[in-house]
Amino acid sequence: MLDIKFIRENPSLLRDAARKKHIPFDVEKLLDADRLRRERQVEVDALRTQLNTTSEEISRIEDAEAKRQLIEAMRELKKDLGDKEKLFTDATAEFENLMYQAPNIPDPSVPDGASDADNREIRQWGTKPSFSFVPKDHITILRDLDLADFENGIKVAGFRGYFLKREAVLLEIALWQFAMRELSGKGYIPINAPSLVREENFTGTGYFPQGKEDVYQTQDGTYLVGTAEVSVMGMLQNEILSEDELPKKFVAISPCFRREAGSHGKDTKGLYRVHEFRKVEQVVVCKADHMESVRLHEELLANSEELLQKLGLHYRVVLNCGADIGLGQVKKYDIETWIPSQEKFGETHSASYFHDFQTRRLNLKYRDADGTSRFAHSLNNTAVATPRLLISLLEQNQQADGSIHIPEVLQPYIGMDVIRR
């Protein structure tokens, strides 16, 4: 959500933002709705003023007949007020509806583009591992080493279902622990976050109303999160923090659920695109300062890169183009990790910042040094998303004899240096 005053003063910025993000949005329609809503508020306020002053008069008046007449007059006025209120409520609803659809302004450094194919590579780290043999894909590796059971996964959980088994499970847990340990060492507060949450958390983080299709809903009207970002930001809803406790940094683990609506037939095999997984996510709230957001955005990216570097995984960082960043995001980097069997990079991390887009919706503020309350800024980035990261980890570390070398940093958590059968 943007500040309507900002939109009134800079309609062309919003127009350009929508175009760059390839999001259909009619700025004039919003401004019209804004004007209409204000006109109607003036009408309603005027009638209420009359009602309030007359009511007070009625309370003081002695003469019974005069009192009766005033009450009668107010009864009439209330009918009119009811009609005007209805108009005002409708206008407000329309206005808010449009406000929720208004995209945040992307940073000038965000490249133009029509799809993720137009994302710009920033850098690569490491080198493609070279194999003296034909590298297996992760599905084959998992089968050969009995580390996963896709057949029964589908039998039990349906399409995109999977069981992880044996060392794959230990490896997954090791990754969570590794990420948790590394980031809590940097001052990030570990959180084990709920994944079953109320609707307001999705609206607050900017996933709703437009993203309902991608989310599972329960018969109790609650929803399953696709990322801990939703519940961690929700944790701070309606809070007024003090400036000296900012930035607030969290490293949160949660189950994640995604319907993957509209991606039928895409990545249908293996662990790449699943309905249910676990993820460790970095979430940060900071003061309302662009440079602070930028600084922390780079920090979140650097944190994840450091994790991958310690794991020894070849990856690249891409700057997402206009079409590939979300409604509320100002700028986004993806980290893509090398998948040898496919001869390409696959997205494993996504780092974005929002300015006050989320915090306006969440009513998350802080009091600055002057005592004025401001909407905070928010950011987030993946730390490790399993099992997707397992794909690159297994494939990049496969050996000629079919075994898997375990990165040194994970060995203390898993208690072995190689997986073989």
Next chain:
RNA sequence: GGAGGAGUGGCUGAGUGGUUGAAAGCGCCGCUCUCGAAAAGCGGUAUACGGGAAACCGUAUCGUGAGUUCGAAUCUCACCUCCUCCGCCA
């Protein structure tokens, strides 16, 4: 699942239909006093939206939403949250 109780400003807490946006206390800010501090005294101290060049004015807000009424923190209904007890349970 069953039975009760409660949600008021930064905090504690009064208030059951008519100058109550809301007593009082605490906290916080300013001033006086003081060499300085403490104490004491005086004054100030919510948010959002709208109108206005501004001063300022209006409207809304006592968990949330509807309703009754000329008028609601106060009455009615629904929901949310918390507490106590019983049951069930990883």
